[in-house]
Amino acid sequence: MILPWLVAISSLAGAESGEHVYSVCELLATPHEFNQRIIRVRGIVEGGMEGAWLRDESCPGRFRVGERSLAMAIWLSYQSEYGSPPPRHKAHIDQVERQITAGQRKRTSGLLELTYTGVFETRSEWKLLARRPGETQLWGFGHQNGFPAQLVITDEADPVIGPAGKERK
């Protein structure tokens, strides 16, 4: 059933539909199990002027290591921290981005859900950054090192633009 508030872009669906698609919550529950593996993950794309990340409404808290925490989200990047980035399907990504742009023109606001393929990267050992005397933070990924993992994107698919906030069921 196609709900009327959805702008589904079905023509681009299922580029690699045979593989399991993880949720953000699944990956961040045991991130070390997926470190440097190529995976598919679906979530809500958020961000703004300083980057983009993938989150999941099913696990709204913080990612915790002991008493410290990072955002419960996966940073999105084309840059690997562990070597050369894998080749990406630029033509297909550009095609999906054009579809997203066209879909977003039809709505003044909304959440974008997307399935990404890429290399999942996390820390095998957590170190601390010194912010100020007495102020430390886990050395995470992405902007301001605020994320417990990042996905080095190779492809994206299945965009759906849905309602935001209270409109959302």
Next chain:
Amino acid sequence: MNLQKRTCFITTKVTGLKPIDIGNGAQQWVNGTVLITINDLRGDFVNGDVTASAATLLHELGHAYYDLSSFLGGSRILPDGGEVNKSQNNQRLIKKDCF
């Protein structure tokens, strides 16, 4: 470089830690290097003019100064990773005090 009408997307992160001697043979890790990346992915920040682009660059340099001068007082540009509201507050501060 023509920055006009260009969509920018800028992030700042610490990419290296280095040990410093804190006396009595002990060491502490401090931030060694900071990387500012422009336009890694698509972004929605600077759709405007050179002034907006300059504000963006100052914003990120503020993060870099905060990260590298942690024991010299830091910067009024506060950490905002994963928090859009804090990022917008930092940007407002730059625009208010620098232009």
